[in-house]
Amino acid sequence: MKQLVLSEWLLTQLSQGSFPRRMPTHRRIYEAIRQAITDRILISGTRLPSTRNLSQDLSVSRNTILAAFEQLLDEGYVAAQTGSGTYVAYNQPDGFAKKPVSLGATEPLKLQDDIGLSRRGMAAAGSLNRQSHEVQPFTPGEDDYSQFPTMLWRRLLNRQWRAPDPSLLDYGHSGGYLPLRLAIADYLRVSRAVNLTVDQVLITAGTQQSIDLCARLLTDHGDRAWIENPCYWAARRVLEVNGLQLHPVSVDKEGLAPTTEDFRATPKLIYTTPSHQYPKGMVMSYGRRRLLLDYAESRKAWIIEDDYDSEFRFEGRPISSLQGMDQNDRVLYMGTFSKVMYPGIRLGYLVVPPNLVASFKSGLYELQRPGQVVIQAALADFIEEGHFASHIRRLRQTYAERRKLLQKSLASVAEVGARLSPVDSGLHLVVEFDEEVDDVRVAALAAEHRLRVSPLSYYGIGEKREKGLIIGYAYAATESISKYGLVLADVIRAALKK
Ligand SMILES: Cc1ncc(COP(=O)(O)O)c(C=O)c1O
The missing domain is CATH 1.10.10.10 (Winged helix-like DNA-binding domain superfamily/Winged helix DNA-binding domain)
Incomplete structure (x- = not known):
C-alpha cells in the first residue's frame, strides 16, 4: 500500500x-x-x-x-x-x-x-508477545548477559554430561535435584533469613510457574486475590488465568497499603513483593509486614512473597524476607535464577510451609512434569563451588555503578517536576510524573531515540494510574549509560516543559 x-x-x-x-x-x-x-x-x-x-x-x-x-x-x-x-x-x-x-x-x-x-x-493470550524482541539500552527486565561466565558454565554442564547418572535424565522427582535444593536452602537461610528445611524447597521453572502452582493448589475459581497496584504484569496474568477475582491494593512508601475497605474484601491469596516492590521499588516496612502477617493468619489467607531481585541490593543491610517473620506458616516464598543466571535457564524455587510440602511436591509432579535435572545438577555445582556468590558480587558492582551514572544523568528531570525514585536495589529505576502527564507519550518520544522504557501506567490497574517511566539500567554498557541517560533526560524535560 x-x-x-x-x-x-x-x-x-x-x-x-x-x-x-x-x-x-x-x-x-x-x-x-x-x-x-x-x-x-x-x-x-x-x-x-x-x-x-x-x-x-x-x-x-x-x-x-x-x-x-x-x-x-x-x-x-x-x-x-x-x-x-x-x-x-x-x-x-x-x-x-x-x-x-x-x-x-x-x-x-x-x-x-x-x-x-x-x-x-x-x-x-490476552497480551500479544513481542514478536520482534529488540533489546535497547534501557529496556526494563534485561540483564547484562555478557557478564555471564559461559566457559565455566559449559565446563560444569560438560562434567554432568560426561557420564550422566540415568536419574538425571528422568523427570525431576520429589521437588527437584536434592543437592540443588540443599544449596538453595543454605543460601536462603543465610542471605534472606528464610526459615526453612530443605524439604520445603521445590525447584520450579521460574516465578510464573511457582505462582501458577500456588494458584492452582490453594485457590478455586472465583476466589479473591489481592495484588499490588501497580503490579508485576506476569503475576497478574497468571492469577487472572486461574480465574481469581483480582483485588488491587495500593502501595505507598511503606509498601502494600491496605485500607479498611480492602481489609473487608477478604482474599484467599495475597501476592506481594515486600523486599522491593515491583515496579516502584519501595521496601515494605516492619509495621506493614506484621499487619499483613496477622491479617493473613486471622483470615487463613496465603501470602505469596515474590523475592525476585534481592541479590542486587547496593546499600544498607540486606532486607530479611517476610517468610522469616511468619510464625503461622501462611507465606509461600519464591525466587528465580532468571536475574543472576539468565532468564532462559527457566529455574526458580518455591519454599512452602511444612504442612504443604507433600501436596506441592505431588502437585508439581502431576501438573508440570518438571525436568532439566542435568542443568539443576550443574547449577548445584555452580552454587556450591562459590561461583554463584562471586558472580553476584561482580554483577552487583557493575549494576551499582550503572545505577549511579544513570541517576546522575537523569538528575535534571527534577527541573520539570519529575521525581527520581531513591533506589538502592534492583535493576531498574522509576522516574515519577504528575498524574496529568501522559507517560505513554513520553515513552513513545523516548522510543524515537531508540530508548525503550516502560510507562508506569502500564502496570497500574483502574482509572487512576500513577504516571512515570520504568528505566532498566542493567543492560546498557557502563561506558554508554551517561550518554543515553542525558538523551533520555532531554526527552523527559522537553515533554514535560509547561
Ligand atoms: C516481580 C518479578 N518477579 C519475578 C520475575 C522473574 O520471573 P521468572 O522467574 O518467571 O523469569 C520478574 C522478572 O522480571 C519480576 O519482575
Whole structure:
C-alpha cells in the first residue's frame, strides 16, 4: 500500500466509525493500523508514512501518531530502523485472531469467542508477545548477559554430561535435584533469613510457574486475590488465568497499603513483593509486614512473597524476607535464577510451609512434569563451588555503578517536576510524573531515540494510574549509560516543559 493511500484508508476507517468515538484518537489509529497488518492489507516490510506526514494527512498532532506507533512497536507489529523509518514487522498467521486480543499489558481484555478460545485462554493470550524482541539500552527486565561466565558454565554442564547418572535424565522427582535444593536452602537461610528445611524447597521453572502452582493448589475459581497496584504484569496474568477475582491494593512508601475497605474484601491469596516492590521499588516496612502477617493468619489467607531481585541490593543491610517473620506458616516464598543466571535457564524455587510440602511436591509432579535435572545438577555445582556468590558480587558492582551514572544523568528531570525514585536495589529505576502527564507519550518520544522504557501506567490497574517511566539500567554498557541517560533526560524535560 502506498503511503498516501494508507493515510486515505486510515481516514476512511476513522470517519466510518469502525472504532468507538470515545476511544482516544491514538488508540483508534493504533487499532486501524494493527488491523490492516493482521488482515494483511499491510504486509511485512511495508514502510509506514513518517509520523510527521501522517499527522498532517490525518490532521492530528504528531504526538498522537507517536503514541499509536509506540504501541505497535511495543507489540512487535512494526519495527523502527534508525534513519530509514518504521516498517511492518509482523503479520499474524492465518487462523489467528483477526480482532484485537489485547489492549496492552494491563488493560481489560476483549472477549474473543469467535475463534473458540475459552475464557481462560482469552486471559492467557490476552497480551500479544513481542514478536520482534529488540533489546535497547534501557529496556526494563534485561540483564547484562555478557557478564555471564559461559566457559565455566559449559565446563560444569560438560562434567554432568560426561557420564550422566540415568536419574538425571528422568523427570525431576520429589521437588527437584536434592543437592540443588540443599544449596538453595543454605543460601536462603543465610542471605534472606528464610526459615526453612530443605524439604520445603521445590525447584520450579521460574516465578510464573511457582505462582501458577500456588494458584492452582490453594485457590478455586472465583476466589479473591489481592495484588499490588501497580503490579508485576506476569503475576497478574497468571492469577487472572486461574480465574481469581483480582483485588488491587495500593502501595505507598511503606509498601502494600491496605485500607479498611480492602481489609473487608477478604482474599484467599495475597501476592506481594515486600523486599522491593515491583515496579516502584519501595521496601515494605516492619509495621506493614506484621499487619499483613496477622491479617493473613486471622483470615487463613496465603501470602505469596515474590523475592525476585534481592541479590542486587547496593546499600544498607540486606532486607530479611517476610517468610522469616511468619510464625503461622501462611507465606509461600519464591525466587528465580532468571536475574543472576539468565532468564532462559527457566529455574526458580518455591519454599512452602511444612504442612504443604507433600501436596506441592505431588502437585508439581502431576501438573508440570518438571525436568532439566542435568542443568539443576550443574547449577548445584555452580552454587556450591562459590561461583554463584562471586558472580553476584561482580554483577552487583557493575549494576551499582550503572545505577549511579544513570541517576546522575537523569538528575535534571527534577527541573520539570519529575521525581527520581531513591533506589538502592534492583535493576531498574522509576522516574515519577504528575498524574496529568501522559507517560505513554513520553515513552513513545523516548522510543524515537531508540530508548525503550516502560510507562508506569502500564502496570497500574483502574482509572487512576500513577504516571512515570520504568528505566532498566542493567543492560546498557557502563561506558554508554551517561550518554543515553542525558538523551533520555532531554526527552523527559522537553515533554514535560509547561
Ligand atoms: C516481580 C518479578 N518477579 C519475578 C520475575 C522473574 O520471573 P521468572 O522467574 O518467571 O523469569 C520478574 C522478572 O522480571 C519480576 O519482575
